Amino acid sequence: MKLKNLSLFFTLLIVFGSCSKKETVLKGYVFGTSYKIAYMDSENHQKALDSLFYLVNKSLSTYIPTSDISRINKGDTTVVVDALFAEVFLKSKEIYKNTNGFFDPTVGGLVNAYGFGPKKEKKNLSAKEVKELMQFVGFDKVSLINGKIKKAQPEMYLDFNSIAKGFGIDVVARFLESKNINNYLIEIGGEIRAKGVKANQQPWIIQLVNPLKADTGNGFRKLNLSNKSMATSGNYRKYRVDDKGNKYVHILNPKTGFATESNLLSASVIAKKDCANVDAYATAFMAMGLEQTKAFLKKNKDLEVILLYSLKDGTLQEYTTYTSN
Structure with a gap:
């Protein structure tokens, strides 16, 4: 599974503190990116975590041709999804409704067409082509009935990459807590x-680095994430430019189907919720843009955010509801 890689937008300096005989730190590569897990216990759970990563990929990775979601996208109507898939599907439905469709897992066909999916097609879509593909967008056209996915149109393509990485983190957290590990x-x-x-x-404590000066590692602000989840989405570096100079970003507006850049560089979402939730909301906010996100947050005060945007002169600005230190 290859998901949006936050390291392309931010440098996160994670401070693990002093060494302890009971602290275990595991590092590796999964979901198309790196991971680091630190927990206060002497037992090494690497094999168990590898098995969990395998199950998440087997269910939800669009980059694995034999995964359940890949088979569904190819038109296989016999697939009976597992509990992991069902949980992500239902959570996505909830957030799709809460965001009025700005979080939409059916936008995957357009993502592929623009060249940001597994196929790397890199098409320069005309307005007519976008309109044609938009008929296959709309999560309200997809349902889960008796363990099987039902799509209004067989061409509809599901892509949970904007929530699956956060969900993978939640799966790990549940496992650790099942082992009575409560510091991680x-x-x-x-x-x-x-x-x-x-x-x-x-x-x-983690430290966000100014995205406009990411290469220098300059600190932007420190955040206390104990007992919280955080996800960041952004279009700062993951984009492409065609031979005519047109810029396409990887987070699309599911309302319009266009991959146009806005002045919102990144959205960091922090909450006392599962990481899957904040992962999905971070993507939705990038699709909404700055002003619509600010309006949404006035009605949803359980989410803390740090929105970084640029003025016309390139100056970095911040809008935040984050208060915890």
């Missing part, structure tokens, strides 16, 4: 879920 930090490609404290009894 899980980071996959920049998405984070943390609980309790570090080995030195200090909270889990």
Whole structure:
């Protein structure tokens, strides 16, 4: 599974604190990005975590041709989805409704057509072509009945990559807690879920770096993520430019089908919720843009955000509802 890689937009410096005999740190590569998991326990759970990653990929990865979602996208109507798929599907339905369709997993066909999916097609779509593809967008046209996915049109393409990485983090968190491990930090490609404290009894602190100066590692602000989840989505670097100079970004507006850039560079969402939730909302906010996101947040105060946007002169600006330190 290759998901949006936050390291393309931010450098996250994760401070793990002093060493402890009971602290275990696991590192690796999954979902198309790197991961780091630190927890306060001496037992190494690497094999169990690898098995969990395998199950998530087998169910939800659009980059694995034999996964359940890939088979469904190819038109296989015999697939009976597993509990992981069903949970992500139902959570996506909820967020799709809450965001009035700005989070939409059926936008995957357009993502592929623009060249940001597994096929790397890199088409320069005309307005007519976008309109034709938009008939296959709309999560309200997809349902889960008796364990099987029902699509209004067989051409509809499901893509849960904007929620699956956060969901993978939640799966790991549940496993750790089932082992009575209640002090941990899980980071996959920049998405984070943390609980309790570090080995030195200090909270889990991460540092966001200014996206306009990411190469220098300049600090933007520090965040206390103990007992919280955080996800960031952005179009700062993951884009392409065609031979005519037109710029296409990887997060599309599911209302219009266009991949045009806005002044909103990134959206970081922090909440005392599962990481899957904040992962999906971060994507939705990038699709909404700055002003619509601000309006949404006035009615949804349980989400804390850090929105970074640029003025016409290139100056970086911040809109935030984040208050915890």
